[in-house]
Amino acid sequence: MNKPATNLSRRKFLITSTAISGGFALGLQIPGTSAQQEGQGNNINIWVEIHADDAVTIKYARTEMGQGSLTSAPQLVADELDADWNQVTIEYVDVNEHIRNDRQWGAMVTVGSQTIRLSQDYLRRAGASARAMLVAAAAQAWDVPAEEIAVANGTISHEASGHRSGFGAMAELAATMPVPETVNLKDPADWHIIGQPFPRVDIPASVDGSQVYGIDAELPGMVYAAVAQCPVFGGTVRSFDASRARDRRGIIDIFGIDDGLALVVVADNWWRAKQALDEISIDWDTKGNENVSNESIKAFFQKNLDAPDGAPMPNNAGDADAAIAEADQVIEADYYTPYLSHSPMEPMGATVHIQEDRVDVWTSTQAPVASLTSVAEALGIPEEDVYLHRVQAGGGFGRRGGSTDYSRQAALVAQAMPLGTPVKLLWTREEDMQHDFYRPLAMYRIKAGLDADGYIKGWRARVASGSILNQMRGVPLSNGFDGISCEGFTRLPYQIEDQFQDFRQCATHVPLGFWRTVGWSQTPFAREQFIDELAAAAGEDPYYFRLKHMAEDELSRHILEKVAEAIGWDEAPPKGHFRGIATTEPYGSFTAAVVELSVNDAGVINIHRVIQGIDPGHVVNPDNVKAQLEGATVWAISAAMWGEITIEEGRVQESNFHNYRLMRLAEMPVMETVLAPTGGFWGGVGEPGQAPILPALCNAIYAATGTRVRSLPLQHHGFTLA
Amino acid sequence: MELHVNNSTYEVDVEPEMPLLWVIRDILNLKGTKFACGIAQCGACTVHIDGEPVRSCSYPVFAAEGKLITTIEGLSADASHPVQQAWIKHQVPQCGYCQSGQIMAAVSLLNKKPRPTDADINAAMTNICRCGTYKRIRDAIHDVAGSNAEFYQA
Numbered sequence: 001m002n003k004p005a006t007n008l009s010r011r012k013f014l015i016t017s018t019a020i021s022g023g024f025a026l027g028l029q030i031p032g033t034s035a036q037q038e039g040q041g042n043n044i045n046i047w048v049e050i051h052a053d054d055a056v057t058i059k060y061a062r063t064e065m066g067q068g069s070l071t072s073a074p075q076l077v078a079d080e081l082d083a084d085w086n087q088v089t090i091e092y093v094d095v096n097e098h099i100r101n102d103r104q105w106g107a108m109v110t111v112g113s114q115t116i117r118l119s120q121d122y123l124r125r126a127g128a129s130a131r132a133m134l135v136a137a138a139a140q141a142w143d144v145p146a147e148e149i150a151v152a153n154g155t156i157s158h159e160a161s162g163h164r165s166g167f168g169a170m171a172e173l174a175a176t177m178p179v180p181e182t183v184n185l186k187d188p189a190d191w192h193i194i195g196q197p198f199p200r201v202d203i204p205a206s207v208d209g210s211q212v213y214g215i216d217a218e219l220p221g222m223v224y225a226a227v228a229q230c231p232v233f234g235g236t237v238r239s240f241d242a243s244r245a246r247d248r249r250g251i252i253d254i255f256g257i258d259d260g261l262a263l264v265v266v267a268d269n270w271w272r273a274k275q276a277l278d279e280i281s282i283d284w285d286t287k288g289n290e291n292v293s294n295e296s297i298k299a300f301f302q303k304n305l306d307a308p309d310g311a312p313m314p315n316n317a318g319d320a321d322a323a324i325a326e327a328d329q330v331i332e333a334d335y336y337t338p339y340l341s342h343s344p345m346e347p348m349g350a351t352v353h354i355q356e357d358r359v360d361v362w363t364s365t366q367a368p369v370a371s372l373t374s375v376a377e378a379l380g381i382p383e384e385d386v387y388l389h390r391v392q393a394g395g396g397f398g399r400r401g402g403s404t405d406y407s408r409q410a411a412l413v414a415q416a417m418p419l420g421t422p423v424k425l426l427w428t429r430e431e432d433m434q435h436d437f438y439r440p441l442a443m444y445r446i447k448a449g450l451d452a453d454g455y456i457k458g459w460r461a462r463v464a465s466g467s468i469l470n471q472m473r474g475v476p477l478s479n480g481f482d483g484i485s486c487e488g489f490t491r492l493p494y495q496i497e498d499q500f501q502d503f504r505q506c507a508t509h510v511p512l513g514f515w516r517t518v519g520w521s522q523t524p525f526a527r528e529q530f531i532d533e534l535a536a537a538a539g540e541d542p543y544y545f546r547l548k549h550m551a552e553d554e555l556s557r558h559i560l561e562k563v564a565e566a567i568g569w570d571e572a573p574p575k576g577h578f579r580g581i582a583t584t585e586p587y588g589s590f591t592a593a594v595v596e597l598s599v600n601d602a603g604v605i606n607i608h609r610v611i612q613g614i615d616p617g618h619v620v621n622p623d624n625v626k627a628q629l630e631g632a633t634v635w636a637i638s639a640a641m642w643g644e645i646t647i648e649e650g651r652v653q654e655s656n657f658h659n660y661r662l663m664r665l666a667e668m669p670v671m672e673t674v675l676a677p678t679g680g681f682w683g684g685v686g687e688p689g690q691a692p693i694l695p696a697l698c699n700a701i702y703a704a705t706g707t708r709v710r711s712l713p714l715q716h717h718g719f720t721l722a
Numbered sequence: 723m724e725l726h727v728n729n730s731t732y733e734v735d736v737e738p739e740m741p742l743l744w745v746i747r748d749i750l751n752l753k754g755t756k757f758a759c760g761i762a763q764c765g766a767c768t769v770h771i772d773g774e775p776v777r778s779c780s781y782p783v784f785a786a787e788g789k790l791i792t793t794i795e796g797l798s799a800d801a802s803h804p805v806q807q808a809w810i811k812h813q814v815p816q817c818g819y820c821q822s823g824q825i826m827a828a829v830s831l832l833n834k835k836p837r838p839t840d841a842d843i844n845a846a847m848t849n850i851c852r853c854g855t856y857k858r859i860r861d862a863i864h865d866v867a868g869s870n871a872e873f874y875q876a
């Protein structure tokens with residue numbers, strides 16, 4: 001490779017170009033990465049490579065786990081490059097190279113529906129810069145002004161002289177061109193790859209069994225590990241009796257790791273390891289948490305709901321109490337949302353191979369750097385010596401985002417084996433469900449006044465919930481406030497002059513984690529139902545009641561109007577059908593939903609239609625956005641109907657899909673998606689679809705039955721799904 | 723014991739009660755068949771035995787002896803089976819992890835009922851998809867069958 005040419009663009013992106021054999025590669029340092037902060041410019045991060053044979057390789061730093069950005073993120077690069085989508089191939093960024101190059105690819109995590117919204121600017125700039133250098137090369141080769149050169153579908157041309165060329169023929173020369181000072185990004189009207197429903201590039205491998213997940217790693221001489229952790233979180237192995245297990249076929253070793261946090265059986269086959277594990281009687285030290293139950297947890301949360309002071313939210317304004325005191329009517333309600341498990345279909349696991357000079361890791365992860373680091377830390381070796389192989393994740397939903405429990409365990413087991421023995425560690429479904437990082441349990445209390453004209457006067461809300469940031473990540477809360485737990489309250493789309501809202505952190509021994517849609521997966525259950533309660537008290541239609549409070553929030557109004565229009569809100573539903581509506585503003589997008597259902601006397605809910613609308617600003621791949629909305633609806637209905645992780649004697653009671661019910665195909669309602677992008681911003685799409693479904697469903701149940709469901713899941717209220 | 727998998731015959735030396743899933747994945751090294759629950763709840767491990775869909779995580783290998791076992795890898799050499807093609811056309815998979823099992827269940831349904839009704843699909847397709855691809859699974863099956871997807875024309 002030649003020494004890279006660099007230039008600092010106006011927006012402080014340090015652009016780097018390099019010659020590669022017969023072609024060129026272009027990267028850009030992303031503001032905020034360590035190399036950028038230290039002002040280094042010699043390391044290279046490649047985002048796009050143009051090869052002599054016209055092939056364009058676009059690098060992808062995040063993880064594909066079903067959300068589709070392995071396809072949509074490269075669409076952003078290819079569009080600005082004016083490539084032909086068919087000449088594009090996509091490759092994962094190597095994590096070890098990332099570590100060795102001062103983490104120059106920026107954020108590699110796939111969380112918070114961030115991939116498009118937080119990388120769109122630099123990805124588009126990478127494409128536009130490469131295009132500019134190809135144009136400069138053609139201008140020199142043809143001796144024509146660069147401004148007269150056009151690029152379309154992978155062809156560079158100059159009309160007046162009749163010159164035409166593919167990218168490959170100009171690539172070598174392009175590598176010698178100065179990196180452009182600035183690049184102009186296209187007007188959205190000129191996009192031809194962004195906005196197209198291109199098929200997802202990873203899908204063909206998912207229909208013939210060739211897709212490789214973490215669980216599929218296979219190495220010669222590999223041994224398999226099954227693990228048991230204390231059913232009471234945080235407990236350790238006091239002693240164990242493995243006399244019967246040791247004699248079973250294929251058993252290699254049985255031992256504790258991590259100061260007794262887990263007991264491991266290693267065998268020549270995973271099933272043999274697991275069978276042996278089941279035969280071991282383990283005496284656990286439960287560390288005093290063996291009496292914690294859902295009841296004791298709820299009582300503790302209830303106290304926090306009732307406590308006088310909490311950490312105030314930043315959007316508090318006016319005098320809520322005075323406004324409520326003057327109101328015509330005062331409404332108050334408490335809501336409860338339980339712990340939930342992620343349960344991605346692929347269970348947790350990792351394969352680790354320790355050799356003299358390197359360690360290789362295969363694992364499905366949303367946070368490849370954190371996974372790599374966890375192995376380095378467990379083994380006490382430099383991160384540079386760890387090579388993490390990128391694979392598809394069999395679902396993530398937050399479970400694999402920074403929680404490195406299983407990769408650490410695999411490293412510790414491999415360390416205990418003779419050097420050079422690859423170890424595949426795999427959890428059972430039971431282990432996964434009982435050792436998750438759960439969606440926090442939360443309680444909400446909202447109180448508001450209504451004036452004689454049916455306007456909200458004064459709003460008070462208390463959020464009593466766990467803090468994922470504090471408990472899982474150890475982030476200290478400033479003034480005791482956690483904005484993630486309060487998503488949905490920190491910016492109300494409704495104009496209410498006087499509001500006071502606060503948060504109280506409730507920490508228990510139950511581990512907490514980011515669960516698809518995080519705070520937005522639960523706060524709308526309270527907020528959007530309470531708005532319905534207010535509408536009912538005011539004797540108004542819940543849709544128009546919302547609209548009249550949204551005068552200043554054009555985008556929230558827009559998406560709400562779109563879904564109302566799609567269902568035909570102003571026309572009565574078929575006889576016996578009832579509707580519920582809700583609106584939310586998650587992860588930079590605006591989502592709203594209408595659910596139409598009927599409920600019979602036995603409590604059987606029949607969902608006839610779901611309208612799910614999103615305004616993500618710009619839509620990169622419309623078919624994928626629809627797929628995400630469809631999936632998010634299934635996700636939300638599963639949680640609403642059956643989702644609850646219950647704690648008794650300090651441990652999780654649910655163990656597998658028979659007692660942690662998930663929706664099946666027969667229960668899938670008719671669903672219509674409404675994409676209503678208004679442009680001008682970039683919002684997420686993987687998670688936002690879920691947020692309005694839960695309250696829209698519960699509001700429809702209220703409309704149908706007069707029963708206001710203030711705690712989940714619905715199965716505890718006698719409801720079943722047709 | 724002798725196993726007939728995807729038109730090949732394998733001699734394996736395993737405990738008779740070992741679930742077929744683990745023989746397929748870890749002894750025969752055919753990784754397309756997936757493990758997700760281990761208790762016959764989800765269908766990720768679905769294979770065909772003499773054409774019938776079976777949840778291989780809960781099916782002892784001895785019971786498969788002498789029978790014809792088909793895994794996702796045996797469905798076609800090049801993803802050309804109409805169900806696989808429909809899955810691509812309708813962009814069914816999200817994470818993809820459940821889809822080998824979904825496809826095997828769908829193929830078995832269509833072999834028996836080339837024009838399944840929605841009720842047939844509901845009854846046959848009981849595999850769990852955590853990503854929630856059910857709408858597209860139904861659409862793809864109807865597409866293969868060439869029947870009317872009236873269910874979705876609300």
Ligand code: FES
Pocket residue numbers: 756757758759760761762763764765766767768777778779780
């Ligand atoms: S893994 Fe066999 S049914 Fe779930």
Ligand code: FES
Pocket residue numbers: 066345394395815816817818819820821850851852853854855
């Ligand atoms: S596609 Fe992810 S579980 Fe079905």
